[in-house]
Amino acid sequence: DVKVTQSSRYLVKRTGEKVFLECVQDMDHENMFWYRQDPGLGLRLIYFSYDVKMKEKGDIPEGYSVSREKKERFSLILESASTNQTSMYLCASSLGQTNTGELFFGEGSRLTVL
Amino acid sequence: GQNIDQPTEMTATEGAIVQINCTYQTSGFNGLFWYQQHAGEAPTFLSYNVLDGLEEKGRFSSFLSRSKGYSYLLLKELQMKDSASYLCAVMDSNYQLIWGAGTKLIIKP
Numbered sequence: 678d679v680k681v682t683q684s685s686r687y688l689v690k691r692t693g694e695k696v697f698l699e700c701v702q703d704m705d706h707e708n709m710f711w712y713r714q715d716p717g718l719g720l721r722l723i724y725f726s727y728d729v730k731m732k733e734k735g736d737i738p739e740g741y742s743v744s745r746e747k748k749e750r751f752s753l754i755l756e757s758a759s760t761n762q763t764s765m766y767l768c769a770s771s772l773g774q775t776n777t778g779e780l781f782f783g784e785g786s787r788l789t790v791l
Numbered sequence: 792g793q794n795i796d797q798p799t800e801m802t803a804t805e806g807a808i809v810q811i812n813c814t815y816q817t818s819g820f821n822g823l824f825w826y827q828q829h830a831g832e833a834p835t836f837l838s839y840n841v842l843d844g845l846e847e848k849g850r851f852s853s854f855l856s857r858s859k860g861y862s863y864l865l866l867k868e869l870q871m872k873d874s875a876s877y878l879c880a881v882m883d884s885n886y887q888l889i890w891g892a893g894t895k896l897i898i899k900p
Contacts, residue, residue, distance in 0.1 A: 681833070719795060719890030720834075720878070767833070779824075780888075782833035 680704070683768050683783035690790050696755040698786050700768030708771045709751035710780070711735075711743060713764040720767065726751055758790045793817045795891035797879050802897045803869055811864045811877050811894045819884020825853055825864045826878040828893065834878055837864070866896075874898045 684699035702709065708727050712720040712735075722735030724743040732743050740762060744752045751770075755762055765787050769780040794816045803809040815823070822841040826834040840846055840855035840862060852865040866873055879891040 717799075717892055719892045720880075720888075721890075722887070779836040779839070780826075780834075782835070784833050785831075 681768055681770055681781050681783040683766075683786045685786050686784060688786060688788045690758050690788065692759060692790060694758050694790075696758050696788065698753040698755075698766055698768075698788070700751045700753070700783055701749050702751075702768075702770040702781070703749065704770060704772070704781065705748070706770035706772050706781070707748070709745065710769045710771075711741075711751065711753045712767045712769065713737070714767055714785070715764050723753065723766075755788075758788075760790050762788065763790045764788060793883065793889045795879055795881060795889055797877075797891040797894045799892070800895045800897065802899060803866075805869055805871060805898055805900050807869050808865065808867050809869060809896065811866070811879075811896065813862045813864070813879035813891060815860050815862070815879070815881045815889070815891075817881045817883045817889055820857060821882040821884065821886055823853075823855055823862050824880045824882070824888070825862075826880065827875050828878060829875045837877075869898050871898050871900070 681702045710725040711723040721737050723741050726732045726745045729748050742754045765785050767785050768783040771778050771780050797813045825837040828834040838853040845854045850867045855862045876893040876895045878893045880888045
């Protein structure tokens with residue numbers, strides 16, 4: 678069964694802390710994505726990657742960075758967490774060289790920044 | 792700008808049929824997706840339409856009209872487990888997904 682695993686389901690951090698959100702997929706997918714999901718809004722793309730060591734900014738990259746050192750792992754980093762980054766973070770992966778096809782999502786990481 | 796509109800919330804009765812609409816305005820079109828998301832869980836893929844018409848998959852069907860910028864998801868023989876949010880997403884000319892805010896479907900016995 679295909680699987681996208683996010684390291685933490687729930688996190689509580691303080692303003693200014695550095696936060697790492699890890700995502701691992703076991704499907705050998707080329708494409709990986711980080712979204713945030715907030716009530717009343719559609720999923721918003723933060724960063725994505727089509728290959729190892731490659732990253733592209735999405736719609737809302739400010740305040741975030743990413744790392745993809747291995748094909749199966751895509752990490753989201755909040756260098757200095759702020760309260761407006763309190764959100765649900767969803768990692769997803771898909772097959773293929775272009776952004777087509779079905780997305781497989783992780784269970785999400787709910788981050789609260791105090 | 793790019794925009795996906797779908798109702799915020801709908802209520803239906805167990806055993807009935809419900810239609811969830813999605814209208815879109817995007818820069819180009821490379822397909823429309825429907826995902827289901829139960830509360831506290833990951834979204835899961837339901838359907839993909841790139842050509843006009845109806846795609847049927849068991850109790851769920853999805854329809855697309857590209858000329859009208861319109862799609863709907865039809866759920867038949869509703870079950871309590873169908874209570875979830877349904878997300879509409881359109882792939883634009885840059886192969887980027889534009890997401891609607893989702894429709895929360897409440898099923899009553």
